[in-house]
Amino acid sequence: MNLNEATEDNLHYIIEDLASELQVLNAALLKPGDYDLDHYHDIKDIYDMVKAQGQVSVAEINAIITELSKYRK
Template identity: 55%
Template sequence: MNLNEATEENLKYIIDEMAKKLQVVNRSIMDPDDYKLESYDQLKELYDMVEQKGNLSVSEIQAFIDELASHRK
């Protein structure tokens, strides 16, 4: 899978993976259908940061979730 391409499938994948990594309980806020494909590059950057970071503190998780919320439709 080439995540450098902005496709609906890749968008769904990165949102689902971030939801797992951020341990989001309320998955309705991480519904891939709620995110615009036009925001793919910014969402991919967030995904890359989450992947590189490893373990996240509670405040870091909240910051990522807040940033994700700003990209919702």
């Protein structure tokens, strides 16, 4: 899977992996169908940052979810 390509499948994978990585309890916050493919690269940047960082604090999780909410349809 090449995540550098902006496809619906890749977006779906990234959003689901972020939900898992951030241990989001409310799954409705990160439903893949709620995100627009036009913002794929912005969402991918957030994904790359989370993956590179490893440990994410509660404050960072809240900030990430707030940022992702800007890219919802």
